[in-house]
Amino acid sequence: MSLEAKLEPILEQVQKPARYIGGELGSIIKEPDKVSVRFAFCFPDLYEIGMSHLGMKILYSIKNSREDIWCERVFAPAADMEAQMREHHTPLYGLESLEPIRDFDFIGFSLQYEMCYTTLLNMLDLAGLTVRSADRKNLAPIVMAGGPCACNPEPLADFVDLFVLGEGEEVNLELIDLYRQAKQEGCSKEEYLRRAAGIPGVYVPSLYDVTYREDGTIQAITPKEGAPAKVSKRIIRELDKVPFPKSFVVPFIDIVHDRSMLEVQRGCIRGCRFCQAGFIYRPIRDKSPETLNRDALNLSDTSGYDEVSLTSLSTSDYQGLEELLDNILPWTQERQINIALPSLRIDSCSEKLLAQIAKVRKSGLTFAPEAGSQRLRDAINKNLSEEEILSTCRAAFRNGYTSVKLYFMIGLPTETLEDVAGIADLAQKVVDAFYRLPDKPKGKGVQVTVSVACFVPKPYTPFEFEPQDTPEQLREKQRHLIANVRSRKISVKYHDSQTSVLEAALARGDRRLGPVLESAWRAGSRLDGWGEHFSMERWTQAFADHGLEPGFYAHRRRDYEEVAPWSHLDYGVSRRFLIGENKKAWDSTVTPNCREHCSGCGAAALYLNGEVKPPCSK
């Protein structure tokens, strides 16, 4: 019986069956006997989340553009589907062929956030594979992973055969070609992994020994069998020349970001000290307005989407933005296509830009001051003044916006209760700015939503040395914030502090967390990013079972000299630079952005020996 027939009775029992059956417009179907490499691209979260991810679309398109490779999509089943699959012994399958992925050559995971780690284990198990790398003896399937969390993949070192550091467009194909050769030669898995470790950007964790001191910190990380002492991340030097999809897989069901997406640039010039993305994607590289206009036209034609999103870490820093909008607005307006600009900075968000966006559709505006006081904004290097925030809000109000969403964090290094109260003060000033405006939108009140996340220290940032606030400290700050809000026009939303502790422990964790992860998963943890699935008790127990505690990883200050679990992985930005930035944070001193002045972070060295000059240099 084919898997498709087996799925019939199952799909009748589950919510949103269209998640599990593929067949969407743009999904790529090939003849299994006409391809030599089968690749399962797994996103360890639900369909709605994974299908919203641009990186997956890019790599899906690049792999499938090769005739000999068939790349399929795989997402984590929701709890009801998982129960049905386990009951009916239905293994995890690719959405294109509906064939079990355990028979594929590669199983590749995208690691976008730490809370997906147990889902990765669960997906391997649902596929019918053993979760530990050492227990999978055959060459195929090779289990690999990439994405931002690969910058400290140590908690997953026991389960994943190899990690891709940095950008995957080129290295994915290199790994596949090496595999085809290894398969022809009849190589063992060990031999393939040894060879793969020779490809720049490929990290094979089993080729490194980690030793620990008595206090639990790392003594040394030692490469063996010829593996490099440092593995450097890969970057695409010329973003304008890298292939970008002409079409997307267009889902039937409503997903989180259901629209055309363009990547206007990679990297960020800002250097906000809390932001991992701002460091691990360096240096900044952009695409030309012509390329982007072409990409937008392609996607709009092939998808039928009524929205194009200009994505990047900070889209208003994109130098070609005005030219791009001049090219793109005439035809998008004619076709009633909305332009979404999800990552605008307050200071560079000009009134002209606001007016241009408002022409298409007025939705709410979202800004991220991150901290309530100027002193703390300086400490985190969020170079943004109160006046810039208020003047942008006034401009937005004049253009008809009446709701503003402000993102903040609590638990930032150097933060005091005064800084926390500053969040409420700033929100109040935004409300006051609305009512003081003579030409404010008529007949409507203003709504200011303050969204407060808990700060999580991440590797490769100047705050990687910092202790995270304990849940008690965070709760006290949350209470302090609420007590300081005095207007009904302000609503405050905040996040659960417990998930933040686990996120912090996993983000800066070492290999000893492998058994913890496995225990938590075996006890039932999966889809930990979803409140209804998360249980801190299960995790606390799993840590205790292995004689560890989350606080060691989350709440401990780390010396500058300590060997970090990720110290053998190189993302371009030097440790010396990060230490300097950390010291400046404690002095509340700012660092200029990359366009104003090069601060010598080290990422430009990723261009050494290349013919292309680093774009961040003048």
Added chain:
Amino acid sequence: MQQVMIPVRMFFSKTGRAKYISHLDTMRTFTRAFRRTHLPLWDTQGFNPHLYMTFPLPLALGVESHREAVDFRLTQELDFGQVAQELVDALPPGFEVVEVAEPVMPASAIAWAEYELRLAYPPMEREAMLFALKELFAKPSIEVIKKSKKGEVLTDIRPHTTLLDCKVDDSGLWMSVGLAAGSTLNISPRLLLEAFEKDTRPADSVKILRTAILDAGRKPFV
């Protein structure tokens, strides 16, 4: 100036993997398919214009169909063959264009729909199931609890149900039924199954296919 407005009715099939797409998602799928064509489509003329598109008889999740209808409007006269071709190219797999025509009946004319149901049973049980089905339809009334927005109501569906044909086939029991359909009274084939399975064991699997949409005189809805 009043815009030209040409009503069009497209008949299409929805089979295979497409049966798992809900009605709401089907609407979104069609909106996007229309946007991928170059057809001069008529938009609603309101404050927030959007594509005019209506489905005279929505199809339930999990049910396949050989003949569904969707109504839309064009702003200029076009050959229906050309319209059909544009839509053939734009629709995702599982949706096939059957016919593009001028609407003759209003959606309110719909009164019946015909379905084929395939119920899988082991060979030993099939004849007994066929007998049970004939017995069910021999009864003067078939009472089931019908769930509606107003709550649960005990309804006699017998007057709104016709057994057109039934037989044992190589997977179990096959039947063709006519059920009341439309906006005032709509009997789902699942409701009939529920009535059948009150006295018999549930089938190993069920396949449902809508074969026709009819008016009160049991003439095809055109």
